[in-house]
Amino acid sequence: MIPGPVEFDPEVMRALGTKTASHVAPEFITVFGRALKRFREVCLAPSAQPFVVAGSGTLAMELAVANLVEPGERALVVNTGYFSDRMATLLERYGAEVVQAKCAPGEAPDVAEVERVLAGGRFKVMTVTHVDTSTGVLAPVEALVKAAGRQGVLSVVDGVCATAGETFHQEAWGADVYLTASQKAIGVPPGLALLCVSKRAMDAWRSRRTPVRSLYADFAEWLPIMEAYEAGRPAYFATPPVNLVYALEVSLGQILREGMEERFARHRRMAQAFRAGWRALGLKLLPVSEAVTANTLSALYYPEGVDAAVLGRAREQGVVLAGGLHPQLKTRYFRVGHMNVVGPSDVLATVGAVERALSAAGHRSEPGVAVAAAQAELLAAR
Numbered sequence: 341m342i343p344g345p346v347e348f349d350p351e352v353m354r355a356l357g358t359k360t361a362s363h364v365a366p367e368f369i370t371v372f373g374r375a376l377k378r379f380r381e382v383c384l385a386p387s388a389q390p391f392v393v394a395g396s397g398t399l400a401m402e403l404a405v406a407n408l409v410e411p412g413e414r415a416l417v418v419n420t421g422y423f424s425d426r427m428a429t430l431l432e433r434y435g436a437e438v439v440q441a442k443c444a445p446g447e448a449p450d451v452a453e454v455e456r457v458l459a460g461g462r463f464k465v466m467t468v469t470h471v472d473t474s475t476g477v478l479a480p481v482e483a484l485v486k487a488a489g490r491q492g493v494l495s496v497v498d499g500v501c502a503t504a505g506e507t508f509h510q511e512a513w514g515a516d517v518y519l520t521a522s523q524k525a526i527g528v529p530p531g532l533a534l535l536c537v538s539k540r541a542m543d544a545w546r547s548r549r550t551p552v553r554s555l556y557a558d559f560a561e562w563l564p565i566m567e568a569y570e571a572g573r574p575a576y577f578a579t580p581p582v583n584l585v586y587a588l589e590v591s592l593g594q595i596l597r598e599g600m601e602e603r604f605a606r607h608r609r610m611a612q613a614f615r616a617g618w619r620a621l622g623l624k625l626l627p628v629s630e631a632v633t634a635n636t637l638s639a640l641y642y643p644e645g646v647d648a649a650v651l652g653r654a655r656e657q658g659v660v661l662a663g664g665l666h667p668q669l670k671t672r673y674f675r676v677g678h679m680n681v682v683g684p685s686d687v688l689a690t691v692g693a694v695e696r697a698l699s700a701a702g703h704r705s706e707p708g709v710a711v712a713a714a715q716a717e718l719l720a721a722r
């Protein structure tokens with residue numbers, strides 16, 4: 341139950357074991373083409389350009405930055421934690437002039453304030469982390485990307501810990517780039533960087549004055565490949581991760597069969613049940629309010645007298661949890677991921693294991709109280 345890599349569906353794991361075809365074999369071209377179309381549907385961005393490239397989420401971030409920002413251009417990083425820091429580092433590496441709208445850990449940005457900064461700033465791009473995995477904060481992305489759109493600024497949304505788990509309507513909201521990785525709510529083992537890029541952002545890339553500095557990250561290399569696969573034609577730039585693409589096609593098929601709205605709603609229901617359990621245990625969430633709390637993971641302060649050793653106790657109880665990640669608070673909290681195939685039984689098993697682990701660490705509560713609270717929430721939400 342860590343915030344990625346998560347548990348994967350057996351059908352997806354079986355697809356990984358498919359005999360590896362040539363990357364230009366007709367059967368593989370069909371699968372890759374279908375995966376691209378499905379990813380576009382998952383982002384709810386019918387006219388955007390999807391990219392699927394071998395690499396992790398960091399590469400997806402790098403593709404966005406390398407292609408959309410030229411040296412000397414200005415970028416606003418809406419910073420909610422560890423992965424926003426990484427975005428700022430990347431932007432600086434590519435020569436951008438970076439301004440940051442920083443939030444205290446657990447806080448979400450104030451949209452009016454961000455828009456005020458955008459208005460006077462001659463920015464080319466604004467970046468925002470949809471769910472910051474280090475704090476469990478859900479940013480108000482709809483309002484932020486709309487504000488960027490009003491100010492004529494391209495918006496780049498890091499959805500690594502959110503895509504296919506948190507509500508997101510790329511085209512309706514006007515987000516220019518939605519980027520993610522395979523190993524979280526997309527439901528495929530690590531190794532794929534995925535991006536969906538709006539027409540406006542593709543045009544911005546086309547009108548660059550300077551070449552993209554990275555060869556592997558250059559849209560100029562990848563766009564013909566993605567277009568060819570979608571059109572059912574063979575193409576080669578760099579060998580695609582054939583088996584991961586097989587798995588992706590299966591997982592995206594499952595996601596679309598569930599339906600995006602139902603999938604977002606299920607993640608919300610499970611998160612609410614988890615939160616009922618945490619409340620019953622007297623645990624405090626890092627995010628400052630329910631409105632800015634992610635549905636894909638819980639970041640929880642250790643209660644008085646308990647430290648990271650409790651994670652070992654949880655493991656003994658059969659549940660793997662993650663430690664803290666935010667540089668300022670790392671040792672004071674832990675994280676529970678709830679993405680992809682998570683269902684009611686996972687909620688109850690996890691909440692129960694956390695209760696037993698806390699009890700073994702000396703944090704007592706009435707036996708079963710957290711499981712009962714989570715169960716009540718699950719029953720009420722049906």
Ligand code: PMP
Pocket residue numbers: 344396397398399423469471472473498499500501521
């Ligand atoms: N952004 C966010 C929000 C993330 O959670 C992560 C990974 N946890 C990344 C970016 C980087 O992804 P990766 O580790 O796959 O490079």
